Amino acid sequence: MHMLKIKDKEFTLYLSQKELERKVKELGEQISKDYQGKSPIVLGVLNGAFMFLSDLMKEVEVPLELSFIKIASYSGTNSTGKVKEVIGLSEDVKGRHVLIVEDIVDTGLSMTHLKEMVEAQKPASIAIASLLVKPEALKEPIDIDYVGFDIPTKFVVGYGLDYDGFGRNLKEIYQLK
């Protein structure tokens, strides 16, 4: 399927299941290497990262704890620029190696905010994994330790990412036409 319509919008295939699988495996191997001898706590950012997180975690071969958090800053296809609170972040991250897993970094505002909130809990280290990054949309520089794909500033859906609630279940990633 190379074309897709969700509600009023048309999308075209951008990243195939194969490409995603290959990249996720690669990231998993890198993370396993980097965290050898450590037992990190992984913070998966809901909702968008659920599919990436699930596939990525199966490729990571160090003992880890998995926790879910939630932030929201988007409605429809335009960033509202507003960052809401972080739900589900506990003090358990104190002194731990924290790995944040996100679906996409766009302006970077959500991630910057989240990183600050985690830093305030005094973890031993923080690293960020994001399947997708839109480098041209970044409002402030932010270090993403594990990047799946750098993509253009265009709206994408699938593999966890939604358009108005739909498309999260797609096994590929589609780009707005």
Ligand code: 5GP
């Ligand atoms: P940021 O704070 O970096 O601008 O936005 C990050 C959040 O915006 C992501 O976690 C995601 O929920 C949403 N977002 C940004 N770009 C896209 C996109 O192209 N498609 C979808 N579905 N969500 C996006």
